[in-house]
Amino acid sequence: MWNFIADWLFAGVFKAILDADGQGKGNPKFEDIDVVDDYPQPQNKQDFWCAKGDAAAWTLPVSADRAKHRRQMIMCPSFWKFGTFKGGAHREWPNVPTRKCSNIAYRVSRNMETLGEVLLHEYMHIDELVQPPLTGTVGDLEYNFYDCRELALTQPGKTKYNADSYAKFATELTWSTMCDRDFKEPFEGNGLDGNAKRQTPRDEIQLATSLQKRTAFSQPYEHPIPMTEHNTYTVEQMDQYLEAHIDALHMCSVIIEQAERNTDRFNRIFPLYFKPDDREIVVGKFLLRQERNVQTG
Numbered sequence: 233m234w235n236f237i238a239d240w241l242f243a244g245v246f247k248a249i250l251d252a253d254g255q256g257k258g259n260p261k262f263e264d265i266d267v268v269d270d271y272p273q274p275q276n277k278q279d280f281w282c283a284k285g286d287a288a289a290w291t292l293p294v295s296a297d298r299a300k301h302r303r304q305m306i307m308c309p310s311f312w313k314f315g316t317f318k319g320g321a322h323r324e325w326p327n328v329p330t331r332k333c334s335n336i337a338y339r340v341s342r343n344m345e346t347l348g349e350v351l352l353h354e355y356m357h358i359d360e361l362v363q364p365p366l367t368g369t370v371g372d373l374e375y376n377f378y379d380c381r382e383l384a385l386t387q388p389g390k391t392k393y394n395a396d397s398y399a400k401f402a403t404e405l406t407w408s409t410m411c412d413r414d415f416k417e418p419f420e421g422n423g424l425d426g427n428a429k430r431q432t433p434r435d436e437i438q439l440a441t442s443l444q445k446r447t448a449f450s451q452p453y454e455h456p457i458p459m460t461e462h463n464t465y466t467v468e469q470m471d472q473y474l475e476a477h478i479d480a481l482h483m484c485s486v487i488i489e490q491a492e493r494n495t496d497r498f499n500r501i502f503p504l505y506f507k508p509d510d511r512e513i514v515v516g517k518f519l520l521r522q523e524r525n526v527q528t529g
Contacts, residue, residue, distance in 0.1 A: 244516030265458035282308035333411035348479025388507035
């Protein structure tokens with residue numbers, strides 16, 4: 233029996249986030265990130281970070297932490313309302329939509345958005361995670377599925393430095409892989425699919441009493457994760473964050489797997505979000521070799 237094995241010659245962005253140390257458990261530099269409470273912006277002490285726009289999360293420059301000089305992330309109130317993938321060990325969170333193939337409909341839309349996608353977007357802003365292979369900071373040129381696709385059409389050279397291009401590409405390819413189908417193009421403005429509605433939690437889910445305890449995760453986790461000890465997020469919120477982190481890493485693994493194994497699907501979706509010449513930067517360069525496993529009975 234023959235197995236195909238990928239020998240990596242050059243690691244791309246998604247592999248840098250997932251597998252920088254070769255263990256496939258997440259970049260060790262995740263441990264240098266602090267998830268912190270919202271606080272007034274240094275340049276305007278009257279405004280909190282989450283009061284600006286409708287951001288779900290903020291990734292702050294290292295200089296924002298004057299004490300530790302560590303990278304900081306803030307989860308805004310709207311972060312906790314994004315959907316979660318259905319499956320695995322994931323819980324169905326009260327008041328949070330559960331995303332699955334049967335309720336995201338047949339068009340690329342906001343129905344696909346999850347907590348994991350939000351975190352993947354934020355991780356793209358962290359130079360320590362994505363440089364190399366990138367040589368500059370990833371910013372926010374465009375948001376949402378439609379506008380990220382338009383950026384790839386009109387200014388393809390800029391997509392590799394647009395955070396939402398990575399997040400939306402990963403989201404569409406992950407759902408296409410999980411549901412084993414292609415999706416219609418998004419409506420302008422990234423609206424919901426006309427034949428779908430925003431999903432609400434099942435009626436039988438009971439609202440859990442918040443533990444209201446200043447703490448980190450309630451469950452052990454062996455992968456590198458940001459620090460969360462010194463904030464007022466609840467245990468439930470931190471567990472949600474942990475599952476979102478797992479989903480973000482899973483999306484990276486799907487990208488790498490599809491680039492290696494299902495090139496037809498990958499090659500259909502990739503140029504919708506990136507310049508084809510940037511393939512190596514985004515997913516790396518590898519060789520597939522055959523290895524024969526001899527089974528004896």
